[in-house]
Amino acid sequence: MNDKEKLQNLRHTSSHLLAAAVMELYSDAKRTLGPAIENGFYYDFDFTEAVSENDLAKIEDKMHELLPKWTEFTHKTVSADEAKQMFAGNEYKHELIDDFASKGEDLTVYECGGFVDLCKGGHVDNPAEEIGAFKLMSVAGAYWRGDENNKMLTRIYGTAFSTQKELDDYLLMLEESKKRDHKLLGKTLDLFTFSDMVGGGLPLWTPKGTLMRNLLDDFVWELRSAKGFEKVEIPHVAKRELYETSGHWTKFADELFHITTREEHEFVMKPMNCPHHTQIFARFPHSYRDMPQRFANTTMVYRDEQSGELSGLSRVRSITQDDAHVFCREEQVHDEVVAIWSIIKDFYKGVGFEDLTISLSMHDPDNMEAYLGTEEQWQYSEGQLRDILEQEGAEFFEAPGEAAFYGPKIDFIGRDSLGREWQVATIQLDRFMPNRFGLHCINEEGEKEQIVMIHCAIMGSIERFMSVMIEHFGGAFPVWLSPVQVVVIPISEKHVDYADDTAAHLTEAGVRVEVDDKDETMGNKIRKAQELKVPYMLVVGDKEMENNTINVRTRDGDQRGEMDIDSFTNEIASKIVQKLLDL
Numbered sequence: 121m122n123d124k125e126k127l128q129n130l131r132h133t134s135s136h137l138l139a140a141a142v143m144e145l146y147s148d149a150k151r152t153l154g155p156a157i158e159n160g161f162y163y164d165f166d167f168t169e170a171v172s173e174n175d176l177a178k179i180e181d182k183m184h185e186l187l188p189k190w191t192e193f194t195h196k197t198v199s200a201d202e203a204k205q206m207f208a209g210n211e212y213k214h215e216l217i218d219d220f221a222s223k224g225e226d227l228t229v230y231e232c233g234g235f236v237d238l239c240k241g242g243h244v245d246n247p248a249e250e251i252g253a254f255k256l257m258s259v260a261g262a263y264w265r266g267d268e269n270n271k272m273l274t275r276i277y278g279t280a281f282s283t284q285k286e287l288d289d290y291l292l293m294l295e296e297s298k299k300r301d302h303k304l305l306g307k308t309l310d311l312f313t314f315s316d317m318v319g320g321g322l323p324l325w326t327p328k329g330t331l332m333r334n335l336l337d338d339f340v341w342e343l344r345s346a347k348g349f350e351k352v353e354i355p356h357v358a359k360r361e362l363y364e365t366s367g368h369w370t371k372f373a374d375e376l377f378h379i380t381t382r383e384e385h386e387f388v389m390k391p392m393n394c395p396h397h398t399q400i401f402a403r404f405p406h407s408y409r410d411m412p413q414r415f416a417n418t419t420m421v422y423r424d425e426q427s428g429e430l431s432g433l434s435r436v437r438s439i440t441q442d443d444a445h446v447f448c449r450e451e452q453v454h455d456e457v458v459a460i461w462s463i464i465k466d467f468y469k470g471v472g473f474e475d476l477t478i479s480l481s482m483h484d485p486d487n488m489e490a491y492l493g494t495e496e497q498w499q500y501s502e503g504q505l506r507d508i509l510e511q512e513g514a515e516f517f518e519a520p521g522e523a524a525f526y527g528p529k530i531d532f533i534g535r536d537s538l539g540r541e542w543q544v545a546t547i548q549l550d551r552f553m554p555n556r557f558g559l560h561c562i563n564e565e566g567e568k569e570q571i572v573m574i575h576c577a578i579m580g581s582i583e584r585f586m587s588v589m590i591e592h593f594g595g596a597f598p599v600w601l602s603p604v605q606v607v608v609i610p611i612s613e614k615h616v617d618y619a620d621d622t623a624a625h626l627t628e629a630g631v632r633v634e635v636d637d638k639d640e641t642m643g644n645k646i647r648k649a650q651e652l653k654v655p656y657m658l659v660v661g662d663k664e665m666e667n668n669t670i671n672v673r674t675r676d677g678d679q680r681g682e683m684d685i686d687s688f689t690n691e692i693a694s695k696i697v698q699k700l701l702d703l
């Protein structure tokens with residue numbers, strides 16, 4: 121059992137404990153279901169009285185009181201009738217019992233500390249010892265079985281860990297992530313906006329946000345261009361047939377945006393770029409001497425996400441991918457994968473994610489209908505990626521069931537400043553699309569040879585990547601990425617000209633600079649610049665004018681004092697070029 125499963129079991133066990141405590145305190149409540157979820161657990165109850173967050177402390181106390189007696193789980197299989205007797209008067213459990221029984225599934229009940237629940241298992245052996253810390257987080261309404269025609273139940277959310285320290289760290293992280301929420305910061309920093317008239321999940325990028333997107337994309341391009349990639353451009357719609365051939369038609373069935381032309385032709389907004397790129401490759405026959413061909417294309421794809429699932433930049437309908445496809449021969453796969461990998465390393469160093477975790481995302485042999493191709497083909501491609509990872513001496517873990525439907529992937533996972541993990545870059549090996557589209561080159565023997573396609577995105581979705589960056593840095597981006605790098609603050613009206621001259625000098629050196637000549641106090645101007653996370657503030661007054669200097673402060677309150685304009689300009693320009701993270 122891995123750590124993740126252990127934590128799941130610990131949290132599911134905690135949901136039993138929660139139910140036990142609730143039943144002691146509210147004897148006429150009816151308990152229903154209590155699974156472990158991503159960051160904790162919940163349990164749904166039908167209470168006869170209103171229960172709110174004010175009651176959580178009392179329930180927690182009861183859980184603490186019960187826990188020492190929870191030292192061992194026992195379980196047994198029971199008949200539907202026996203089970204119904206055990207949960208007499210609880211129509212919710214009866215419904216579940218009937219469901220399980222009608223599917224011919226065994227009914228099991230688990231007991232711990234005298235508390236019995238209908239359950240399929242997945243607990244820790246000794247809760248009293250293993251549940252080191254727990255906390256009830258919130259109360260929400262939830263329809264029985266998620267169906268709005270059913271009764272609204274009360275859901276109590278909690279979380280649990282093996283140690284108090286882990287719980288404390290988690291709570292601290294939650295508090296900090298609230299402050300860093302990209303939806304709030306995006307507004308404060310004026311990076312993007314949404315409009316009801318345009319529609320949900322369709323972010324609009326402001327000048328500052330667009331600048332940042334372009335800086336990131338230019339960086340990716342700079343690294344790609346050095347590895348022989350070439351830019352291509354494609355339309356945002358295509359005929360239905362393109363996606364039927366590629367397999368996306370069935371795979372993305374519900375998420376496709378459809379367009380019917382006035383001549384009744386069926387088009388689709390592109391959900392992916394790969395099919396279009398295959399048609400650029402296929403425009404004329406390629407000799408083996410032309411291989412590999414490397415196409416890079418930053419462009420939007422469209423997915424019809426359900427309104428309820430949309431969230432800030434994390435889940436959108438218009439997704440910008442920094443997409444690229446390498447069309448190469450079998451024997452070129454290794455070098456191409458290694459080249460892309462080095463782009464990924466350099467890029468993530470520049471944006472402050474140094475230690476990427478690597479996952480070999482593979483197919484799930486028990487669910488072959490989700491994939492194109494046969495078991496043997498998958499094992500071959502996965503073996504190839506595994507060999508590359510091993511030969512390069514990488515540490516990686518294998519993730520069955522995480523592959524794309526057309527091929528295995530090397531996925532890169534970054535850990536942000538709050539310790540949260542994000543899947544970032546990806547390299548995907550694909551033999552199916554070349555096969556479906558008949559992509560080949562003419563080899564040394566003058567014969568047709570099927571080629572391999574490598575899909576690779578460095579940022580993936582730029583929208584999602586921006587949300588990660590905003591929260592990772594809490595809006596305080598490295599200088600090279602800050603929309604405004606310097607604010608010049610004249611102390612009074614008579615220093616405005618000097619401030620403008622200073623700004624002009626910096627602009628000439630390629631620095632993004634603004635002059636704050638509003639009629640406000642210096643203190644207010646500094647506070648405003650700090651709120652906007654501008655890296656440097658240059659205050660200029662009589663003394664600075666006289667000495668031809670500036671007074672430098674940073675956004676984290678560091679007062680560097682008086683500096684010569686040229687030395688400051690050189691220093692900041694070199695930080696920008698080197699993409700240094702520190703001020």
Ligand SMILES: [Zn+2]
Nearest residue numbers: 230239240241
């Ligand atoms: Zn259980």
Ligand SMILES: [Zn+2]
Nearest residue numbers: 393394445575
């Ligand atoms: Zn692709």
